[in-house]
Amino acid sequence: MLDAALPQWGRVWVYLAASPLPGLTLTLSAYAVAHAIYARSKFSPLANPVAIAIALVVAVLLASGMSYHDYFAGAQFVHFLLGPATVALAIPLARQLPRLRRLFLPLCCALTAGCATAILAAVVILDYLGGTAQLIASIGPKSASTPIAMAVSEKLGGLPALTAVLVIATGIVGAVAGRTLFNALRIDSHAVRGFALGVASHGIGTARAFQVSPEMGAFAGLGMGLNGMLTAVLAPWLLGYFL
């Protein structure tokens, strides 16, 4: 009866699903909800908004039967902005130039050692435990910021989506375990703690460092930026031996 009276309404979903609207709306709504939860948790690293938003979108897609392909047709407009945002990472890094100049040598040593450790340790452990080449390429760049890690993973034949999830997990592990580990190693300097957090755990580690002190945060931001650049250069070269 209703169908006969309003024939258009039965096809509304089909009509909307053919446009980019549902994918875009879902992405922004899920992120807004996830961010509210994150703020509610007083910015706990365990309530990472990206992880929650991804889980929400996946749940909605599975419940509605919408395919990832159809979802991405809309969400690609958000995805595209990753490129310019990656370029924009140069802005906070250039702001840190005075610190970089002052401590150039110690920071270079720590960065090179940390970057190589992040890539090699992950790849060697996974290779030993029987990981496939695709998985090794996906985990190699996981300590870099998400856009850089995803781009590197894609270039090396990994799965960018898996890399995105591994990057977030890496950030959470570092942010949660950092303090205990530094205490055990008797590392007290906020500069050293911050830089190590940034190198190992990118933006999530940096956000955690800013909660402790602005200085720890500044060094974490520097570590994150430098490691992103170095990972993009070192990962293809180091992974060449495992792929």
Add this chain to the structure above:
Amino acid sequence: MIATFAILLLFQCAGEAISFGFGLPVPGPVIGMLLLFAALAASARLMAIVETTGSELLRHMSLLFVPAGVGIMTAGAAVSGHLLGLALALVGSTLLTLAVTALVMRAALRHTQAGNPDA
């Protein structure tokens, strides 16, 4: 805002062109970032133009990872059977990276006697 986006896209184009042209394994946007970093170090005026909008874009960067991350729902087959390996590699390497970076930086600071970096 428009000027900043134009500048960011220009640098991304340059990065993509260099990456593709030379057949480099480094992603184009990363090369664009390196080029912008060099340009910002050289020009305070450029920094004044891009800083506000650029920082605003970065503040909401987390949102931009969501579409790609949702792709994890299609990665089930590749991951199944390797979850433990991935978890061990991830946790082990992250803890090791924190320790190595911090210990090397502390040793290098003492060696160069750069003074108190916390100052």
